[in-house]
Amino acid sequence: xxxxxxxxxxxxxxxxxxxxxxxxxxxxxxxxxxxxxxxxxxxxxxxxxxxxxxxxxxxxxxxxxxxxxxxxxxxxxxxxxxxxxxxxxxxxxxxxxxxxxxxxxxxxxxxxxxxxxxxxxxxxxxxxxxxxxxxxxxxxxxxxxxxxxxxxxxxxxxxxxxxxxxxxxxxxxxxxxxxxxxxxxxxxxxxxxxxxxxxxxxxxxxxxxxxxxxxxxxxxxxxxxxxxxxxxxxxxxxxxxxxxxxxxxxxxxxxxxxxxxxxxxxxxxxxxxxxxxxxxxxxxxxxxxxxxxxxxxxxxxxxxxxxxx
Amino acid sequence: xxxxxxxxxxxxxxxxxxxxxxxxxxxxxxxxxxxxxxxxxxxxxxxxxxxxxxxxxxxxxxxxxxxxxxxxxxxxxxxxxxxxxxxxxxxxxxxxxxxxxxxxxxxxxxxxxxxxxxxxxxxxxxxxxxxxxxxxxxxxxxxxxxxxxxxxxxxxxxxxxxxxxxxxxxxxxxxxxxxxxxxxxxxxxxxxxxxxxxxxxxxxxxxxxxxxxxxxxxx
Numbered sequence: 001x002x003x004x005x006x007x008x009x010x011x012x013x014x015x016x017x018x019x020x021x022x023x024x025x026x027x028x029x030x031x032x033x034x035x036x037x038x039x040x041x042x043x044x045x046x047x048x049x050x051x052x053x054x055x056x057x058x059x060x061x062x063x064x065x066x067x068x069x070x071x072x073x074x075x076x077x078x079x080x081x082x083x084x085x086x087x088x089x090x091x092x093x094x095x096x097x098x099x100x101x102x103x104x105x106x107x108x109x110x111x112x113x114x115x116x117x118x119x120x121x122x123x124x125x126x127x128x129x130x131x132x133x134x135x136x137x138x139x140x141x142x143x144x145x146x147x148x149x150x151x152x153x154x155x156x157x158x159x160x161x162x163x164x165x166x167x168x169x170x171x172x173x174x175x176x177x178x179x180x181x182x183x184x185x186x187x188x189x190x191x192x193x194x195x196x197x198x199x200x201x202x203x204x205x206x207x208x209x210x211x212x213x214x215x216x217x218x219x220x221x222x223x224x225x226x227x228x229x230x231x232x233x234x235x236x237x238x239x240x241x242x243x244x245x246x247x248x249x250x251x252x253x254x255x256x257x258x259x260x261x262x263x264x265x266x267x268x269x270x271x272x273x274x275x276x277x278x279x280x281x282x283x284x285x286x287x288x289x290x291x292x293x294x295x296x297x298x299x300x301x302x303x304x305x306x307x308x309x
Numbered sequence: 310x311x312x313x314x315x316x317x318x319x320x321x322x323x324x325x326x327x328x329x330x331x332x333x334x335x336x337x338x339x340x341x342x343x344x345x346x347x348x349x350x351x352x353x354x355x356x357x358x359x360x361x362x363x364x365x366x367x368x369x370x371x372x373x374x375x376x377x378x379x380x381x382x383x384x385x386x387x388x389x390x391x392x393x394x395x396x397x398x399x400x401x402x403x404x405x406x407x408x409x410x411x412x413x414x415x416x417x418x419x420x421x422x423x424x425x426x427x428x429x430x431x432x433x434x435x436x437x438x439x440x441x442x443x444x445x446x447x448x449x450x451x452x453x454x455x456x457x458x459x460x461x462x463x464x465x466x467x468x469x470x471x472x473x474x475x476x477x478x479x480x481x482x483x484x485x486x487x488x489x490x491x492x493x494x495x496x497x498x499x500x501x502x503x504x505x506x507x508x509x510x511x512x513x514x515x516x517x518x519x520x521x522x523x524x525x526x527x528x
Contacts, residue, residue, distance in 0.1 A: 019402040213388035214415035
């Protein structure tokens with residue numbers, strides 16, 4: 001809008017029919033920015049939880065464990081080596097590695113304490129099998145082969161854990177999407193009501209345009225353009241705020257990765273990065289809110305015109 | 310130009326505020342519309358500029374029956390009618406020039422194509438030195454003249470003015486009346502709604518007198 005002097009004069013050039021700056025317009029921009037920020041934050045959190053749950057599932061599915069229990073008169077180490085060989089020969093298995101006695105001791109340390117001589121205890125040997133193609137591995141056949149060929153061997157494919165985790169992760173994602181849907185509904189309603197409020201102060205302009213013979217489409221276009229810009233401004237501010245917040249959190253969590261708290265957060269949420277999908281989602285939310293603002297203003301113009309005709 | 314036949318109007322289920330109005334507004338005619346406050350002058354003006362539809366009777370505007378007129382055709386008919394509102398209805402964020410040019414701007418015309426016409430009209434109504442002023446700094450009389458200029462810029466065939474002298478002192482009222490008379494001489498029909506008898510006595514013209522919703526005509 002061209003600058004105006006105190007004496008009520010303005011510089012040359014036609015001013016916009018809908019005033020660019022108004023208290024109602026500024027309030028609408030703030031409401032849109034806040035709702036866009038909250039919607040983007042929810043979207044980011046949901047995408048974070050979904051990615052994390054997918055990571056947990058794929059990590060667990062990619063690993064199975066063979067347990068070789070000590071059997072009287074049988075060399076457990078030899079049996080463990082045999083089990084490793086059987087597992088490695090199965091298609092879809094990347095590697096099979098028996099844990100050393102030291103690694104076994106490390107696993108038991110929280111329960112049995114340190115400095116204990118493990119050789120006297122009947123501790124099973126564990127073989128960690130990494131799968132390159134979890135779907136291509138015939139786990140039932142591998143289990144049968146192990147039971148036939150290796151004394152005291154059993155296969156733990158973590159299926160019960162994976163199933164439980166999958167159920168939990170799916171529930172978390174469903175709850176997340178439900179919250180996202182609620183936030184979207186709240187955003188839509190807030191934006192619609194705030195736009196209507198801002199439009200109320202422009203009713204005189206709509207009436208004047210109507211009486212000087214403006215087509216309804218002309219009036220609607222003027223307001224739609226104005227409110228699209230307001231919505232875009234607010235929406236992008238909110239989305240940028242949420243994006244910056246995620247970037248800052250990601251940075252601080254990345255820095256604290258060596259600390260116990262940082263490791264816990266990393267274990268749960270990875271690097272706390274929302275990724276390109278999250279950023280594109282934030283941009284989409286900002287644009288969606290701007291379009292919603294514009295459409296509401298257009299409908300309000302038509303409704304107001306219908307009421308004065 | 311505009312013809313009313315047995316026109317009646319009521320708001321909702323209330324009593325009729327206008328009853329059995331039958332009259333014509335001829336091309337190049339001049340008339341005062343008068344009557345006591347609450348007689349229905351503003352309602353009749355709204356019927357004249359197509360802002361209301363009658364509950365009964367027939368209104369034809371430029372040979373078109375208002376009752377059967379599609380909404381899409383209303384703006385083009387409205388552009389042939391200039392309206393001056395009692396409260397001016399100028400947009401405070403636009404300059405006098407922009408306010409007056411609004412009827413041309415809504416047609417999608419470029420400023421360069423109408424700039425000279427608007428300036429000339431502003432000079433004609435005595436606002437040549439207030440072209441870039443915003444309405445809040447204009448006096449009541451200046452606002453009134455800006456509103457008249459806005460009503461005239463599209464060269465309407467009929468001008469409707471609602472209490473155009475209601476907010477100005479007698480000398481300015483006289484000056485505005487001269488403006489309307491001159492406009493009428495140039496070929497525009499004029500309807501001035503007023504309850505200012507002094508103003509009506511200054512110019513001998515047809516009087517449409519509304520009383521309790523009924524119209525009496527004094528040619």
